[in-house]
Amino acid sequence: MAAFAKNQWYVAAYSDEIGRELLGRTILGEPIVFYRAEGDGAVVALADRCVHRRFPLSESRLDGDTIVCGYHGFTYDTTGACVYVPGQKRIPRTARVGAYPVVEQDTLVWVWIGDAEPADAKTIPRAPHLGDPAWTTVRGMEPIDADYGLLVDNLLDLSHETYLHGGYIGTPEVAETPISTEVDEGAAIVRVSRHMDDAACPPFYAKSTGIEGRISRWQDIEYFAPCLYLLHSRIVPVGAPPPGPDGEDSHAFHTEITYAITPSAEGKVYDFWAVSRDFAVDDEEVTEFLHAFNHKVVMQDVDALNLLQKVLADEPEGYQELSINIDTGGLAARRILARLAG
Amino acid sequence: MSGQSAEVYRIDWVPGSDLLHGVCHCGAEHLASDPIAMWEWMLAHPLGHEGSQGIQGSSQQSSTEISPQITAGESSSDGRHA
Numbered sequence: 001m002a003a004f005a006k007n008q009w010y011v012a013a014y015s016d017e018i019g020r021e022l023l024g025r026t027i028l029g030e031p032i033v034f035y036r037a038e039g040d041g042a043v044v045a046l047a048d049r050c051v052h053r054r055f056p057l058s059e060s061r062l063d064g065d066t067i068v069c070g071y072h073g074f075t076y077d078t079t080g081a082c083v084y085v086p087g088q089k090r091i092p093r094t095a096r097v098g099a100y101p102v103v104e105q106d107t108l109v110w111v112w113i114g115d116a117e118p119a120d121a122k123t124i125p126r127a128p129h130l131g132d133p134a135w136t137t138v139r140g141m142e143p144i145d146a147d148y149g150l151l152v153d154n155l156l157d158l159s160h161e162t163y164l165h166g167g168y169i170g171t172p173e174v175a176e177t178p179i180s181t182e183v184d185e186g187a188a189i190v191r192v193s194r195h196m197d198d199a200a201c202p203p204f205y206a207k208s209t210g211i212e213g214r215i216s217r218w219q220d221i222e223y224f225a226p227c228l229y230l231l232h233s234r235i236v237p238v239g240a241p242p243p244g245p246d247g248e249d250s251h252a253f254h255t256e257i258t259y260a261i262t263p264s265a266e267g268k269v270y271d272f273w274a275v276s277r278d279f280a281v282d283d284e285e286v287t288e289f290l291h292a293f294n295h296k297v298v299m300q301d302v303d304a305l306n307l308l309q310k311v312l313a314d315e316p317e318g319y320q321e322l323s324i325n326i327d328t329g330g331l332a333a334r335r336i337l338a339r340l341a342g
Numbered sequence: 343m344s345g346q347s348a349e350v351y352r353i354d355w356v357p358g359s360d361l362l363h364g365v366c367h368c369g370a371e372h373l374a375s376d377p378i379a380m381w382e383w384m385l386a387h388p389l390g391h392e393g394s395q396g397i398q399g400s401s402q403q404s405s406t407e408i409s410p411q412i413t414a415g416e417s418s419s420d421g422r423h424a
């Protein structure tokens with residue numbers, strides 16, 4: 001199993017998931033409760049276990065900006081300090097739950113997991129399309145009962161689209177087209193590119209773009225280990241010109257496919273997925289189609305990884321694998337994750 | 343966002359073949375027939391890199407023109423998954 005990389009920023013939620021309802025999520029094995037403060041609207045992230053008898057604070061209630069434990073009423077402020085215990089004046093000095101550093105950016109809520117001082121928020125990778133009004137985004141989150149390493153493997157090798165997602169997003173050309181892999185060791189970024197010059201147009205793009213014939217389809221992955229994955233997708237009818245020298249590319253259909261891969265516990269991962277497009281941005285029908293269709297595609301991966309995890313659990317320690325060219329990027333990602341996990 | 347660091351490795355799957363063409367951050371180039379062997383070569387830097395063709399500064403040739411040694415055998419394509 002892939003070891004957890006601590007002392008990193010992880011996506012805990014979408015911004016709009018956190019409000020005045022308490023939300024519980026477990027991240028790298030740490031149960032955390034989230035809510036939004038009334039005053040400044042800042043996201044609060046506290047350890048989700050009451051110091052008294054470990055009752056989950058996420059199953060408790062908010063009173064203003066304090067959480068009142070649902071069991072015996074220990075009350076905590078936004079810093080995690082206990083400000084009230086029932087029946088007595090003296091509050092034990094150790095009555096406090098941990099508070100997590102939070103950064104809200106690009107409609108994602110990032111939380112710092114680890115004992116070290118949080119790394120500068122500027123080092124958090126960006127996904128600007130998620131919050132950009134020039135793009136329309138559909139998204140969701142699926143918990144998967146699988147090692148997060150299996151999701152990383154899955155996303156770094158898109159040749160599986162041809163088989164697992166055939167008739168949805170996969171066509172024969174995906175698995176057949178050679179890839180280029182680039183690893184920026186210092187920045188912990190893996191880039192995998194697959195440029196298909198003449199490919200069938202899968203329903204995902206045919207129905208959303210209206211293109212009927214064959215397409216030129218570029219897939220450029222950037223994986224910012226450990227959490228953020230971007231797939232820059234560019235579609236044009238076959239024969240259309242490449243982007244101009246100045247980057248001008250308005251004749252192409254661009255889709256940004258974003259994943260946040262957040263390990264929850266051992267053998268569990270949160271799969272945050274989003275599809276953003278720069279075409280037909282006001283077309284509700286396209287929005288509905290892409291949401292439903294991509295959800296189906298994500299569930300194909302979820303089902304496959306749930307199954308894979310089950311059979312791997314029954315394998316003896318140190319089972320064999322066989323890697324081929326399509327695995328170049330996935331192997332690089334595994335190695336970087338192992339290094340980050342130290 | 344982190345910018346590009348100095349240590350960048352590149353592996354291209356040579357079109358029309360089953361070969362991988364790797365370029366180490368030092369500029370050394372290498373052909374291998376599977377990714378495990380390629381990563382082993384890459385990460386051994388600088389060991390075994392000075393013998394590689396098409397090196398530092400003059401790597402203008404296309405990947406099909408160079409002729410570095412091809413990693414022998416298929417022995418290391420199996421990996422144990424820890």
Ligand code: FES
Nearest residue numbers: 050052053069072
């Ligand atoms: S467990 Fe929270 S107050 Fe008792």
Ligand SMILES: [Fe+2]
Nearest residue numbers: 154160165301
């Ligand atoms: Fe998939």
Ligand SMILES: [Zn+2]
Nearest residue numbers: 366368387391
């Ligand atoms: Zn080298």
